[in-house]
Structures are given as C-alpha cells and as structure tokens.
Amino acid sequence: MSENPFASHLEQDSNPAAALDAVSTTSASLKYCTISSEKTAEALHTNIREGLPSVSEANQRRALHGANEIASDDDEPLWKKFLSTFVGDPLILLLIGSAAISFIMGNIDDAVSITLAIVIVVTVGFVQEYRSEKSLEALNKLVPAECHLIRSGQESKVLASVLVPGDVVFFRVGDRIPADLRIVESVDLSIDESNLTGENEPVLKSSHAVDKHSYNDLPGSIVPIADRTCIAYMGTLVREGHGKGIVVGTGKNTAFGTVFEMMSSIEKPKTPLQTAMDKLGKDLSFMSFILIGIICLIGIIQGRSWLEMFQISVSLAVAAIPEGLPIIVTVTLALGVLRMANRKAIIRRLPSVETLGSVNVICSDKTGTLTANHMTVAKIWCLGSMANKTNVLNMEKKNGGNLKNYLTEDIKATLRIGNICNNSTFSQEHGKFLGNPTDMALLEVLPKFDLDDQRSRVSRVDEIPFNSKRKLMAVKTVDSNNKVVVYVKGAYEKILEKSTHYVNKDGRVEKLNMAQREQIIESGNSLASDGLRTLAFAELDLPNDRSKKISDDDVHDLVFAGLIGMKDPPRPTVRAAIETLTEGSVHIIMITGDAENTAVNIARQIGIPVVNPEIAVLTGDKLDTMNDDQLANVINHVSVFARATPEHKLNIVRALQKRGDIVAMTGDGVNDAPALKLADIGVSMGKMGTDVAKEASDMVLTDDDFSTILTAIEEGKGIFNNIQNFLTFQLSTSVAALSLVAISTALKLPNPLNAMQILWINILMDGPPAQSLGVEAVDHEVMKKPPRKRTDKILTNEVFKRLLGSAAFIIVGTIYVFMKEMNEDGKISDRDTTMTFTCFVFFDMFNALSCRHSVKSIFEIGFFTNKMFNYAVGLSLLGQMCAIYVPFFQGIFKTESLSLGDLCFLLAISSSVFFADELRKLYIRKGRLQEAYDYSNV
Template sequence: MPGKECAERLRTDAERGLTPARAAQRLRDCGPNELAHPKKKSLLKRFLAQFSDFMVIILLIAAGISFVTSWIQRDSDYIDSIIILAIVVVNAITGMVQESRAEKALEALRRISSPRARVVRGGKEAVVPAPQLVPGDLVRLRAGDLVPADLRLVAAVDLKAEESALTGESVPSEKAADAVFPEGTPLGDRHNMMFSSCAVTAGHGSGLVVETGMRTQVGRIARMIGSQAAPQTPLQQRLARVGRTLGIGALAICFVIFIMGLFQRVDPLEMFLIAVSLAVAAIPEGLPAVVTITLAAGVRRMAAKRAIVRRLPAVETLGSASVICSDKTGTLTQNRMTVVELRTAGGVLAPDSPEGRRLLRMAALCTNCEISGGKVAGDPTEAAIVRAVSPGTLGADRRRYPRVLELPFSSARKRMTTVHRLPGGGYRAVTKGAPDFLFARCASGGAARQNEAMASAALRVLGVAYRDFGTIPRDREELETGMTFCGLIGMADPPRPEARGAVALCKRAGIRPIMITGDHAATAAAVAAQLGIAESRGDVLTGPELSRLSDAELKRNIYRYRVFARVSPEHKVRIVRAFQARGEVVAMTGDGVNDAPALRAADIGCAMGISGTEVAKAASDMILTDDNFATIVAAVREGRGIYENIKKTVHFLLSCNIGEILSVFVGFLLRLPFPLQPIQLLWVNLVTDSLPALALGVEPIDPKIMERRPVRRGESVFAGRMGYNIAVEGCLVGALSLLAYSIGRVFFDVDPAAPWIGRTMGFAVLSLSQVVHTFNMRSERSVFRSGLLPNRRLGLAAVACTFLQAAVIAFPALNALFRTTLLTASQWLVVAALSLAPLAVVELEKRLERAAPPPRRRAASAPGRRSRRSEK
C-alpha cells in the first residue's frame, strides 16, 4: 500500500512519528522488539535427560536386580549395584558437563552489543535500543545501519540494502519509497520495504515500523523452526537397536537358564542368582560411558578445529552424512563482490596493464565509498572497485581530482556521474552504470559483444565512460552525451579459495554436495561450475520449477539436480526432506535467517559463527566459528573417525561379553561348579573391558577414512563381517576361559567341587585375553606393523588393567571380595599362554585374509576387520 495509507493505518505521523506517550503504551501492548529466546535447561534437567538412553535404563534395571539379589542373600556390601550406579552417574555427569560447555561457548558467540535505532518521536530524533521500537515508529536509516524492524519506507535517497541473510541475494537490493507492489510479491522484490536484521549499504531514508519481534519476516522464520522436530542421529538409532537387542537377549538368557535349572531340580534362589549374573554379563555396562567420553573427546578436537558442537550425539552424524546442502552466499562464496575481469572493445584487459589501471582508477573516482584505516565501507559493488584500485591510490586521486558535482545513481537512471576538476584546468565527467545505456551515448566499437560474453559468465557488469569539458555545462544531460567509452568491469562474489578442494574431497568421500541459494539460476550455475558441484544449467532447479513438483515427484527426481536456485525457506525444507526420504543422511550448512528451517530439519545443521544470524545459530547442531566451508569437511572426517572408533568399541565389548556368557552358560550346561562369580563378571565388564575400550575410542583417525563411502541410514552396526567376527572372537575368549578353569580345577584344585584355583585362572584368562584382544581391534593391519606409538593411551590402559587384574588375585585383602585365591608361577604361565592366544589366532586370520584373492574381499565391512589386503 502507499506510504500515506500505511501511516494512517498505523495511526502515526509520517514526518513527526509517534508521541513518546503513545510509543510507551504500544510497547506495553505489543511487547519488546526481539525474537523469543529458547528457554534454558536447568542443570537438574540436563542431568536427568541423560537417563533417557535405553542402554542407561537397562543398566538401572540391572542395578535394581543386583540390589534385590543382595538383599535376598542378606549381603550388606551391595558392591555390584553400587558399581553399576557409579558408572551410570559418571556417564550422566559427563554428558551434562559437555552440553553445558557447549552452551557457554554459544553464549560467547552471542556477546555482541545490543543494536540501537535512530527514531523520530514527537518530531525529535533520538537513539533508542532496538527492542524498544513499536509499530508506527518513524526510523531513520543510513549506510552502515542494521535495520531494527520491518519498515515501510516513506523516504529513500539512493537507498540499498544487503538482504542476503534473508533472501540469498548477493547483490544489494535497491529501494524506492514510492513503489507499490501487489500482495504476495516475493521478499526480494519488495523494494518499498526494509527488513529486520538486514544491512543498509548505501544512501539514506526513513520508514515506518510495521512489524516487530516475532511478527517480522525474521520472526516468522523463527516460528517455522519451532515446528521442526530434531531427528535422532544415526548413532542414537543404532545404539538404541543394540540396547534393545541386548535387553531382550538378557531377559531370554535369564528365562532359559531359570527354566532349565527348575527342570534339573536346582534350588530356585540359586538359579535366580545364576540367571542374574548371566544377564549382567550380557550387558556391556561400560558402553554408555565409552560412547559419551569418545564423543566428548571428539567435541574437544573439533572445537580446536573451529567447530563448536551444541549437541553431543550429533558429533558422529557428520560422519554418516551422505548429502551436504550448502547455502551459496557467504558459505561457498566470500559474500564480497570482487573485480574479476576487465574488457574493452578489443578484448580482455590485464588489471595491472596501463589501460586496466586507468579504467579502474576512473571508475573508483565515481564512487561514494568511505575509507577509514585502510578499510572500505559502502556499496559492495563500489567497494569492489575501490579494493581493486587500493584505498591509498583512490585517496590520492580524490585529492588530485576533486569532485565538484554528482548526478547520483537511481534505479530509473541506472547510472551515476561525477564531475572532477582537472589539475591543468577544465573538468572531466565520469559515468559508470548499465553498459546498454553507455553504448547508446558513446562510440563503443565491439564492446556490446564483450558485454554479452561477460554476462553469460554470470558477472555483474558495469560500463565506464568519460567526457572532458572546459566549463561545466548548464544542461546536466550534456554531461552524459558524446562520451568516450573507457571499458567494462566484471564483478562477482568469488568462491572461497578452499571451497573447491573441499567439494572435491566430499565427492571422493561419497558425499553429494548440493548448492541451495536464493540467487539467480545463472549466477548459481556459474559458481557451482567453478566449484565442481555442477556441470551445466541442466543441473539447476529453480524455486518456481520446484513449486510445481509434488513431494512425490521431488523425491523421485531429487538426484537429477545439484543446484537449487531462487528458493524460499519452505523450498529448502522440502529439498532436505526429499533427500531424507531417499535414505540420505543430510547435513545443511548456512549462515542466513533463510537457512534456519532447513538447518533444523536436516540431520545436522551447521551454522556460521561470524556471519551467521542468531536464528541460524539457534537452529543448528554445530557452529563453524571461522565461517569456512572447508571446516565442514574436517568435521566430516572427525565424525567418521569417531563413528569408526565407537564401532570398534562395540565390536570389542560385545565379543568380550559373548565370551563371558559362554564361559558361564557352557559351564552350567556341563554341570560344572559355577565358573565365575557375579562380582567377577562385573569387574571384567567395568574395568578390564571398559578401560581398554576407552583408549580404543580415541584411536587416531585412519588417513584413508575419507576414501570410503558414508554409512547408509539404517545400516546395522553389525554390517559386513562384524557380526560374524564378534561371534567367533567371543567364542574364542569364552573357550579359553573355560579351558583355564578346567585346567585349574582338574590339575591344581584339591577339591574339584570347590574349584578356587580353576575359577581364579578362568577369571584371569577371561580378563587378560580381552586386554590382549583390544590390540586386534585397532586396525585391519598386523598389530606388529601398527605398533603402540600411535595410541599410547591403549598401551597405558593395557598395563593398568594387567596390574589391576594381578592385584585382585595377588593381594589377600582383595581375595575375599573377588572370590579369588593366590596363583603359583606355573599357574600364571598357563594364564599368560592362554591369554595371548587371541592375538595369535586373529593375526593368522589377518594373514589369511590378506592372502585371499580379490573376489573374497568385501567392499563394506566393519571397522578393524575390513579388507586388510588393501592396507598391506
């Protein structure tokens, strides 16, 4: 609607603004002009949230069963349940502390000065905090201001706004107060409006506040974010499935053993105790802590690489990412217009040639950029020209050729002319603007063809011409006729230097890079071609074309396109969901308000820390503090390494648990005295399993990890040979433990019905063979080639576990607690020989697999057990 009608509807004065009293009343009625902040979780809520994990719930149930068992036995130490609860609490504290640290890091990013606005109230101009603005306020704007609310312009002089954070346009939008547009006009085409959070790049003007806070365009997008539910990460989904499987398996073991014992007429209480000990053995009590600590270590490493993780489980999601949807402006490009090409009618000019320098210096005189401390402020297009000349050179030229007259740029004129006094007398008028206008006003030779070539490369082209006068003519039109054509300047928002390499690495890693932008299709296609994302215009789908596709059609055709141009926030969410519907794990990077809904809808959203808006940061899972697209690739590598290490720990812990179950279950089937006590099983689970597993979780990342395909959504943790290897290795560990138990019981125990030595030897072999087995998990290469140096923590963990295991056997004070007895030197030799057996067996398996012909190798298998032949 016209500005006058808008003022009447807002019940305000378009020249004097609201009275202070009415402004105060509207502030009470409408509330402050700010976006709603998400409510912070208390420490108690953060702590309790850690107990929602399925594995943690199983551990709590196990602790409860252990407590009840101790109570039935009248056992006053309750050591089993205490140890389980201690592990759960430590895990919860670790998760809570990490989330709190991430939020503090985010708060540090938000510590910027509160924006202020120049407002006219009662005819007097004042500077007030932006949150105090209300509908009807008259706000004054000038170059460099941030727009504090959504405004309907009532005055505009050469006014331009940089709206890339809202519309995706890299070129500032020209504004006109007298323009009127029909309802439903796209935001980027509403030239009579200024939108909250956008920057004024040139000119000055004033406008009436029409919307504030959550009712602005920024606020509407913020509300859209609230409707997007954050999805579970792939790691959460896979570990939840493992937890459910283990829980069901533990219950099945309890039931089968208990029923079998009743049929054999064993005392029900004794059978219940045996069943509970097996259930405890079936659950890797250390797994939640190992996963949490591994993720936390990854978070610290990623923070050192300038990526702040806001949600701990989201670390590994990037490792599973198969599609990265990235905004163009400011993420793949520098969001900084740059002179990239100079031409005359005769062809391309070198920037450092005499003709090139003359063209740039002439154009720089016809700019209004401010220079302070070597920095350039003003219209991005003009700033690009000034930077190409250098601020120092322009300063000298401005003093040598002082400006005496200006015909300002306007959307109607599409040109700007300045008149300068020449040192030897006379004047020179310099005009820059749309090439078509200049071609009509001066002899340009074949420059029109050069302009077409530059435009086809998606460059923003300005023409420059001049004319000398003895005196300034009275008719201003004469200044812009009969000119001498000087040349064409082609500008673009160039790609980041490291972006092309990052895109290429994504492709090698099996990740599909996708560009999503609000910019024009030609510009997007040109940038995408430079980066290697797309090859032709056929790879580009525009917003209007996307709107004509149903969700089913978009899902079916989503792989045909690499670039999506002129898209809205709703389009971005549809694109993300279409990829997700095809089974892809989608990461979304961006910095603008228009990226926020898709950041939330994606499996993981990565916002920019420097140029990113607060709305985008709040919607993200990760913040890249250096605004560098290449950082996302480093994060993907880190995420893959974390997932591989967690998968190795799952492999290790489950194979150990199978060994523990078999050693007890088979002994029961053979009607042997109970081979292991519950406290011994818990010791193995929580100490000699968990300490090496923690060290395994920080294993250095494989240098070739970015040459593998991403883990597919829904792919089992046991994909490839992992399930088979877990079963075989678990059976080996269990058999060795039973063998040691049998040797001790038959050859060393005085009373086979009370096999103290046999039980102690079986306990020692079960524990130490698992410590040795940890080194098998490190790599598909031979342990003698990989060595200990790359992961000193694993060596220290192995030494610590060996010492602790020896202590519970060698120290009489601990014998009663752990139901063990002292061993002789010959008995220790048997224990050592059997404990080293897993290393020999797995090394033999590795050698056989490396010697296997290529068809026997698998393309996708478990970490630590993939095709070893390729790693010779």
C-alpha cells in the same frame, strides 16, 4: 544443567503457547510497551543515542540483574543423584537384597564383598553418566550469541550475555534479538517470532507505543505478547529491515526466559542411533533374562545352593546387560561433536552426526566458501578507451607503479561509481575497510590511481540495496552544486540491459549501438572466463527532484561507464578436499550468483569436473523454466549452477532429494534459510553467516571453509565406526560371560566365576576400556568408501560374525583353563577360580585391542595411537593384579596369588583371540587388493 538460550531447544514441536499466558503478566516488556521510547529511556536512566554512560554503571546493573543468560539450574546435589542411581536400577536393588540375605544368614564375608562390588559398579556407571551430561552441556556453549551494543556513544560487538537493562543495541536483517528490547528506531522492521509464539508469519514492528486503552476489556488490561509491536523479544529473528532498541529485560526476566524455564524439563529428542541402541539394550536384556532364568532353574534343580545361584544370576544379569551402552553411545557422539568443534565444524543437532556419513551430494556456495572471499580489482575495461576485449587494463601486470596515467575519463567514471555506490566503511580500530568484499575491493583500488574516497563530498539521498535476486545496487546522491546523480553497479548483463548510452574516453556521453553492446558482453564474458567476478558500472543524471526516493523502476536509460573484473582466489585447501570427496563418491555442486564463465573457471581450478558446460552448467534462467521432475532428471550431470538466487537452492535440494540423495547445502543469508532447513545437512557460515541461516542449519563452519565439511563427514563416519567397534567388544564379552556360566551349569560343573568376579568383568566391559574405543582417532581411509545408506543397520552381519568369533575364543579358552585347573586336584579351589577369572580378563583385554579397528592390523594403526585406550587397559590390568595379589581384595574376590609362570601361561592362551583376529584382518586386507572392501559392511 545450564543451557544456552540460543541453542535449538525451541525447535522441538512442543507448543509454547500455553506457557505464554503466564509470561504475559510478569515480563518487563508489558511495562514498557505502552509508554514512549523517551519515557522508557528515562525510566531506565539511559540515553537513546549514547547508551549507558559507563562500564561501571553497566557492571552495577549486572550485579543487580545478573548476566543475560538463561540457566535452568539443576539444584539437586551430586550425592543425591548418586544415591538415586542405587534405587533407580532394579538389578542393583536385587543385589543389595542378596547382600542383606547373606548378612542375615551369617555370611558376613559375602555380604561385605557384594556390597563393595555394588558400590564400585554404581560409581563407575555414575561417573560415566555425569561425564556424558557434562559433555552435552559443553555442546550447548559452542555458539555464543553476539550483538551490536552502544555504550557511552561507542559502538562495539559484544557477547549477548553482557547486556543489562538500559543498554542500547542495534539489530538488522538476519540477526537474533539478544534480549527483550523496547524498539526506539525501526526501518521496515519485521521479526519472526515463531519460536516464541508459534506464529509463522513475521510480525511488523515499530517504535510506536501500544495504546493501552484498547485492551481495557481484557483481564487486567494486559496487552497480549503478540500485540506488543514495539517490543522485540529475545531469541526472535529479524526477517527484514533494521532497528535500535533499549534493553528492558534480560535473562530470566524475558518472555523467552519464562517460557524456557517451563520447557526445560522437556527431554531432548534422542538421535536415531540412540534410539536404536536403547532398543538393542532392551532386546539383549530380555534375552539375557530368559537365559539367566533357565540357568538359575537348572542350577536349583541340580541342588546347588539357592543363595549362590541367586547371587550369580543377578550378577550375571548386571554383567550381561550392556546397561552402559546408551551412555557410551551418547558420550561418543558428544565427544565426537566436541572434537569436530575443535576442527571448526559445530554440530547444532546431535542426530546430524549420523547423517553426515550418509551425505552423497554437497551443494556449496562459491564466494567465501570455495573461495577466500578476498577480492581485489584485477582488470578494468571501458568501451571508449579499450574498444575490444583483447585490450584491458591489467592491474596485476601494472603492480607497484602509479596508474594515474591510465586515467581516461571513462575509467575515472567507472572508479567513481564504484567509489560512491559503495557501503564499505573504514574502521579506525581495525585499520582497514569493513563490509562487503566486493565493495572493499572497489575502495582499496583507489589509491593506486591517486584517487581518494569522494563519498564525503556528496550526500546520499537514497539507496536500492544489493541483493542476490536483484544483482545490482544503486545510490542516489546530491553534490554541492545540487547535481543529482544515480550511481549503479551490478551484474554486467543486468546493467547493460538498462543502459542506452556510454561514456567515451573523453567523458562525453554517446548512444550505444548494437555492435557496441555485443562488444561489452563479449568483454564481460572474457573477464569472467578468467575466473573474475565481473561487475558493470553506470550512472544516470536525474532532474533536480533531490528528495524523491528511488525504486527499481527508476533504474533505466543508464550511461554505461565500464567493467571491472575482481579476483577472488580459491581457498588453498579446497582442491584436495574435493578430490577426497569425489573419490568417496560424493557429488559436489557449486551454486553461485556469479556469471557462468566465472563459475566454470573457478570450478575447474578447484577440481570440480566441467567437461561439457552445455550439460554440466545450469543458469538461473534455465532453472526457472524447469519443474522439479525435469530438474531431477538432469541434475545428476550438473556440477555448476550459475546466476542462481538463494530461492533456487530450494528447487535444487528438492530435486536431489526426489532422487533419494542425502544432501548437504551451504548458505549464509536470510533467504538461504528454507533450503538449509530442507537439506539433510544444512551448513551455515560462522563468519559471514546471518543468525537466521545459523538457526536453520544443522552445522556451522566457524572458518567458512568448504574443506571443513570434509572434516565433519570424516569425523561422522569415524564416530560410526567407533561405535561399531565398542559394540563388538561389549557384546562379545557379554555373550562370553553368559555362555560360560550357562555351559558350566549345563555340564554340571561348579561355577567358574563367582558373583564378585562377574561384577568386576562388568566394569571392564561397560566401563573405561569400552569408552576408550569410542575415541579412537579417525582413519582417513573412511573417506574412500562410499557414503553409508541411511537404512543400514549398525549391528551388521559382519559385526555379528566378528563378535561371535571373539566370544567363541574366550569361551573355549576359559573353559579349557577351568577344566585343566579343576582336574589337577578334582576339586574346585580358590586357585581354580582365580585362574579362570584372570584368564577371562586377559582374554577381554586382548579382545579390546583387536576391537580398535575392524579391518586394520594393530601394527598398522600403532599401539600408542589411542592414549586413552592404553590408560584404560593399563588401569584394568592393574586392578586385576590388585584383585589377585592384595590381601584385602583377595578376600573380596576369593582369589589367591598366582605365580609368574601362571600369568605367562594365561597370557599365552588369551592372546589367541588377538592373533586369530589379526589373521582375519590380514585375510581381509589381502582380499582388498582386488576389490575395495566396504566399510559399512565391516
């Protein structure tokens, strides 16, 4: 089974430390950690600045070293696996034994039939298991790892699997290291190696070679893995800073690869549902064994043929035990997850599928998840030019025309700060600006004023980067006249706090008085209440110490220039998604770093109720004064957290979980990771998200769209319903088959079904028809029902009643046909068992049809909505026809041809189970008109 090295196996609590000893002696990282960057580049024939010279060179190396993938290849050939399933199952061994006994006793016919039946049973089981493995494998390939590569001087984003030794790559905060790297450049670099070494503290890394001599006393003078501070290991996560490195080891030739090889034999933990199914399977086996034992005993006491009783019992055991159950559950989960992936939600851990249906609170980021993350400058306001909040430069009204005439000195200053205090870059390849959408908007607005990008005219000395806690960004620059200026932009309250002066409309600097401060805040609030992300812009002339770095402490006594409000429209699908979720009693909470007014406006636009902002909105400042208990007490009424930082998310999840809520939380940054881990469903963003956030999450939204969470919950609930449905089908068949033989034995009747017939029935119930019930399309009505409680059982009383009801119909109908046939001639003939056998199979197919939905009529969901089901049932019926009409199979199953009249008679009888269930559904749906039924109880 090939595995994606970047999937989450290493998060199991296994400790890889032991495996590391072996690693330390072999890997390439040992060789290169003690020599300089230049020597490393030389040894690998590469260039630190330009990377490898050509693609053909890289291809040659790949031919030599292989792709940068860790494939724990499974060498066992298919036929061996197939054979091993024969010996793996004691029941099958017993059957083989009974075939052998038949053979020895001269009963060649029986021996051949049983052997054939065994082969069919085992093959069906094997094919299913193989499919389950294949679909699990496909899950591992859903999140391919990417990296930033430099080759022949060109930078590009590529799949990590193409890397070869000698390649040069960049990495920065939040990235996962794509291969073992010898670091050649680093800025404040710290890397989290916990998935490799188990050490939780991030490790400081740099490009300095390790001094080999300090390890002389260690055996073989080996530098331990954790001490190779100039090596960045594949799969580890960059916690801070950024850097550049030369690839020294790829694929299996990395520390991770070696550890992984040793750990790949560890089985993946099962999901709670799978565990529950395993247990259910065991319990059922136990009960069937006892029952079958009793049947067998009674039969022998009655003086029946010993061998016949033995064969029937063993076949019955094979049939009654739903040995296919765990596999079908796994396949259903896996196929469901693949379906979700097609709908843009990637589940990283299988158990999350079950949790999804229980989520009752969703905490979502605003920017990029609820909104489109496409910002445009909508309004500009400056104190000098506009004086009060009613006066703004509304870009939308002035659309199209040239705005050059509006350029007063303060507006000019505001735009200039936005231009220079900016990290967005123009990409020739894409023909547009790339980077932070806020920054992009500030560059895209310039041409409307006939301004151009001035960044090439000044040189940047230092930067205080924006982060969600600081809520501002500053850059220090020097121009050609040696003038040193600090340009600052950020949240308007923050900037105003640090400002003492302002630029008036003629460009003169004046002192700010109290009234003017209030005016600025009022205008900021006013822009925000239009739903605009509002930033303030300010600058500071510094004396000529041009080379000095700047820190947060240097940002004060600023000269305020103006405010800009940016529009970021809600995503079109979000409103409907929120409506559906709210209807299903899911509480939606918006968490944003933006201002309160902006948040409230957007919340109302997308249908998050904010009736009284006093209660429904909490700001980060207020949150800081509360402890977890206080927060838990009020959080039920809160639907917006404004001016919040990623750190606050942790408090929010904790408070919600304290109340017993099942929480889904979104996040994309490095600082969001702890909250994503803690949440029941951590949701990260495929496009904007960092690798760290993805790593910590249970689900990745590939389109970053909030409404995809709804899709995922819907699928999660649907999968659960499907599992309940095929459980009903399998168990009712199993109960019916067992009871049938038990009753006829107790009544001293001959056996209504022979061993081969029972085995064929087993294929129907454990095979394709059951599996096809697992892929029934999601019924959107599941969202109207409240979330499932986590403790709710899968085999609810309702499911139980339903399956017993269906089984009763099958038993009574089949016994009726059996008695009727037998009484006609008083003897048991091949015709009699053929009728009984076919009757049972028809019953079962009608039963399967009923099991497609628990409460909706088949006429409502449609006969042709589950193609796979129709194929499976069609195939089963075709098989049944072969069994009774093809001479070869007649020999095996001991059957005879039936007349058309016989078939019609059987169809009439067996359809009763279907019509009875339709009546039950009708009854339930009528009752539903007064009271919404609860899916989880059905």
